[in-house]
Amino acid sequence: MLDFLKFRTFNQNIIIRLVNSKDFERSRSKGSHTLVYQHKKHNIKLECRKSKLVAENEFIFIDILITPHYYFNSGKHNGNDFNPENCKNILQEIFSILKIEQLEYNELQLINLEYGVNVLPESDVKNLIEGILYHKKTPFVSNNKIKTYKITDATTFKQIKAYGKGIQFINMPQFGIDINTFRFEVRTKQTKNIRKLGIYTLCDLFQDNTYRKLAESLLKEWDNILIINLEPNLKGLNPAEAKYISEVNTIDFWSTKLKNPYRNTFAREMKKYYNKSKGKNNLHHELKVRILDKIFYLLTSANSIQKTPMKPRLFKN
Known part of the structure; x- marks a missing residue:
């Protein structure tokens, strides 16, 4: 679940130890x-x-920047499952390398945090990413460096990311990342948002309740996502339903709703859209179920010996 962490310490004993370490250049x-x-x-x-x-x-002060999930995979990728027990073990290993004792963990304040989850949707991940438009009223923008990657066009204090993890590593089949893997991630650089999760120092990342709060946060953020179905199935719908679904599954429709002067118009329309979308037309529900299932699996699974528990499906039919 933990992807990127940035800790800050003012403790001069730790600072001197790190600066004088021959392991750094x-x-x-x-x-x-x-x-x-x-x-x-x-x-x-x-x-x-x-x-x-x-x-x-x-x-x-000194800031310590680490990527636990990548470290778990020898620095190569974060495309597999990474449960709380994995997180705790990796954190212990990293700070053992840094020669920071457990009694000093409370001297390391967490000031940047990225956490996320990988899931395998039934729908094509390319269409899913293309259909993701907004987090609340904040639009998503594409990233030119990684195909099928979107991030909210907001301040760097809090951003939401959604992208095709399998497509990112499509040329590296040796990692065993399913081509259709979807990653949903939250990035926050504001301590008040981190504190809301009950995280103050490194010590808190060894508490089971912390990971439950991270899981709840991911689900809450997903509830604020607007994702439209660019290839809706209109079979079985009456003319009025088919007309609505066809109209609502366009970027222009939501851009117009966003400009409405009434504050709650956008949120009401999004709720209406999800209620009227049935079965596979409701991509938001499909992904929420997958995210919920994966979170439950991560929170209840023990430390995994197998580092790629998701069965790879490298090429789609």
Whole structure:
């Protein structure tokens, strides 16, 4: 579930230990007051903030940047399942490498967080991504670097991402990622949003309740997603129903609703659309069921020895 984490510490004992470690080498500067160090073996970064009034290697605080899910897969991908027990074990391993003791975990404040889940929808993932339009009233925009990738066009404090994880790694079949894998992810860089999840320090990421709150958050954010069906099945619908479904499954329809001066018009129409969409026409419901099932599996499964529990389906018929 945990994808990217950024911790901040003001503890000078930890700072000195990390800066003097031979496992890191200076890679670059970030602005005029931040030095970046890269671990020689692992994708672990340090962003060290200094002041004009202190010496070159004296820092006010250090940020530690890690990607637990990628680390779980030797830094190659995050396209498989990653349950809470996996998360806890990987975090222990990473901070053991950094020589940070468990008694010091409360000195590491979590200030950036990305968490998500991979599911295998029945519908084609390309059509799903194309049909995702809004989170609440915030539009999704495409990313030119990764095909079938969308992210909310909002402030960097909180963003929602949806993309085809299997398509991202389509040229790397050795990873065993199903071509139709869909990933739904939340990114937050605002401590108040992280605190709402009951997460303050690294210690909280070893609590089972934390992962339940992350799961609830993913489902809550999915409830705010507008996804239209670009290839609706109109069979069995009466003329009025068919007309409505045809009209509502267009970008222009929702753009018009968004411009309506009445505040709740957009939300009411989205609810109406989902209520009238039946069976496979309701892609939102289909994906919510898949997300719910996968979350239940992750929260109830033990530490997985098999690192790719999803049965791969590399090529679609």
